[in-house]
Amino acid sequence: MSDNHSDNSSDQVRPVLLADRRTLRYYSTSLRHIFAGMSEELCQCALVCPPDVDAESVACMPTEIIPYPVFKSRMFWFQNRRAVLDEIGKFKPTVLHCLSAKQMRLTEYLAGQLGVPYVVSFNSAAISRLGLATSRNCAAMIASSGTIAKKLTKISRRRADRIHQINIGTFVEDTCACFSVGGRVMSMVVAQRLENAFEFEPLLNAVRHLVIDGYEFVLAIIGKGPAERGIHKMIKELGISHSVTVVPAIEPMQSVFAGADIFIQPHISMSFNPYLLDAMSVGMVVASCRAGIEDFLVEGETAVFFETDDELSIYSCLQKLMDKREVARQIAMGAQSRLRKNHSVSKMVSSLLEIYRSVGQRHKETQS
16 A cells, blocks of 8 residues: 555544444444455544444454443433543544434534534435434435435435445355255245244245245245244244244354355345345345345346235245256346445445545535
């Protein structure tokens, strides 16, 4: 790395990223990539997060970890804010980066007290005008997909110049996992938070018919949530316990996906599913419902689609992938090529650094 590169960019940027427990859990891979990339660019970062999470597995050295809240009881909210404000102040940040909607009020307060700009990431299209009002003073809004960027623009036209799309970056494997080992039992994976059991009913009915028709496979539903009990009950009632299992997430998820063939996204979600990106990066073929928010899902090129809540459509889609395995592999490799082109880690990190620098410079100009 040349001295010129270092002087002009990262050594003058000191971002503090704020994340809640859910963000650290579901976006651990991308956060790990961000902190590693920032470190390579000689950019000193800090991470504000709950004290009882394994932050060191996400934020590589020399990232500074700042716990929040220090005290669990809500009655100590003032003391918690004062403590985190003091710790961030010692770090001397140039910009704050809010990674979760739940942290927007806190981020705005801290930025105001410290006299630095802040930016907010949006990984969901479930955005309201009321929610955006909380971040009315943010210097930049970062959308993880084109669909989210369009939604932000629609409800915040006056701040359209502050909206930026930065694709979540990933490292793509040279090999393709999909049907790569002959004679291995075919495996399918669903990985997401388990919110509603009824959303899995069409998929599980389709799986039951595949079992009846003699297809041999295993389906792992990976995740936690209030729907776990209902999903277990449904699996038992359908008589497919020998083919379907529900398990918690295992980190790193990419190592799990590397031994599987088909990744299934069974229903529409307004939030970006980071596990989908992980699955595609190792070469799993994706079978997804239509109308998702992920721009990289293109029918016949990077994924195959089925109709939401239509078990016959799901059955036909999965059957096609099982019967035409070479076609499935071609789609999986097409997805990997698209990720290499549009979702590189280096591009994600450089885009973030560019925003950090530009909002910092703009803030200085307005203060002078």
